[in-house]
Amino acid sequence: xxxxxxxxxxxxxxxxxxxxxxxxxxxxxxxxxxxxxxxxxxxxxxxxxxxxxxxxxxxxxxxxxxxxxxxxxxxxxxxxxxxxxxxxxxxxxxxxxxxxxxxxxxxxxxxxxxxxxxxxxxxxxxxxxxxxxxxxxxxxxxxxxxxxxxxxxxxxxxxxxxxxxxxxxxxxxxxxxxxxxxxxxxxxxxxxxxxxxxxxxxxxxxxxxxxxxxxxxxxxxxxxxxxxxxxxxxxxxxxxxxxxxxxxxxxxxxxxxxxxxxxxxxxxx
Ligand SMILES: Nc1ncnc2c1ncn2[C@@H]1O[C@H](COP(=O)(O)OP(=O)(O)OP(=O)(O)O)[C@@H](O)[C@H]1O
Numbered sequence: 001x002x003x004x005x006x007x008x009x010x011x012x013x014x015x016x017x018x019x020x021x022x023x024x025x026x027x028x029x030x031x032x033x034x035x036x037x038x039x040x041x042x043x044x045x046x047x048x049x050x051x052x053x054x055x056x057x058x059x060x061x062x063x064x065x066x067x068x069x070x071x072x073x074x075x076x077x078x079x080x081x082x083x084x085x086x087x088x089x090x091x092x093x094x095x096x097x098x099x100x101x102x103x104x105x106x107x108x109x110x111x112x113x114x115x116x117x118x119x120x121x122x123x124x125x126x127x128x129x130x131x132x133x134x135x136x137x138x139x140x141x142x143x144x145x146x147x148x149x150x151x152x153x154x155x156x157x158x159x160x161x162x163x164x165x166x167x168x169x170x171x172x173x174x175x176x177x178x179x180x181x182x183x184x185x186x187x188x189x190x191x192x193x194x195x196x197x198x199x200x201x202x203x204x205x206x207x208x209x210x211x212x213x214x215x216x217x218x219x220x221x222x223x224x225x226x227x228x229x230x231x232x233x234x235x236x237x238x239x240x241x242x243x244x245x246x247x248x249x250x251x252x253x254x255x256x257x258x259x260x261x262x263x264x265x266x267x268x269x
Contacts, residue, residue: 019086020085021085023082025082027070027079028043029041029070029078030078040235041070044063045237050179052213053206053227054228055222056214056216057220063232072105073089074101084104099131102131102176103131106174106181106182107183108166109169114165116156116158119154120160123172124140125175128140133176140175147168152168162189163191166190166198167197174209180213186217195219202225220247220253221246224244229244231252
């Protein structure tokens with residue numbers, strides 16, 4: 001049932017006075033059946049404190065997007081439980097899950113996913129409308145000004161650059177004041193300068209508004225904007241790095257396969 005309190009938080013960053021924003025307990029996701037069976041997540045457990053910025057990295061096919069989708073309630077785990085701020089995201093049906101998502105979660109996609117026939121402002125107020133909340137255009141304007149688009153309120157997405165479109169998508173994700181923002185490769189389609197702007201905005205939402213951000217990325221520079229990196233391989237968390245630098249992340253990614261092999265050998269011994 002959505003809204004049920006989860007068990008007491010475990011883990012999280014040392015010395016964090018805040019609560020727990022996101023918790024996954026033994027999350028498995030299996031796609032397909034028999035010959036087509038793919039174990040995308042193989043028992044993922046994690047705990048992220050409120051007001052943290054976490055990057056998720058790993059090789060292609062390691063389960064990063066699946067992890068984000070399950071954690072954000074866009075997909076359902078085959079097994080295991082997900083809690084957002086202590087409330088379980090499991091759902092008595094789609095409607096309850098959708099309501100839960102709309103109230104607590106923001107999502108930013110690699111390809112922006114703006115509605116092409118709606119203006120910038122209309123795109124940003126859409127989540128408020130869908131959640132049945134007051135369509136507060138003042139709030140939309142404030143958020144759009146914060147992402148540097150106060151002059152583009154009535155433009156259509158096609159009239160904006162990729163970086164500007166992604167900033168609209170971030171404004172849309174933030175307008176409902178979600179507790180957790182999930183971003184799946186938010187800089188994957190952007191040039192270096194626009195990518196940096198987007199990463200700074202995500203970091204500000206953590207530092208200024210105390211939101212929690214979880215971001216999938218392939219880019220060590222993007223990951224270096226986070227407080228910590230979680231490494232995924234074969235659907236499992238195989239490592240964690242705090243206060244990452246781009247160099248340290250690139251180095252770890254290069255040796256991830258060896259690290260996983262070493263862990264496997266030790267587990268078998
Ligand atoms: N809808 C689906 N049906 C079947 N298999 C799927 C589905 N979605 C993902 N998979 C499989 O699950 C595994 C994990 O996929 P996922 O997209 O989570 O990986 P990823 O780490 O995000 O990869 P990438 O970095 O390439 O985007 C892959 O083997 C993929 O083929």
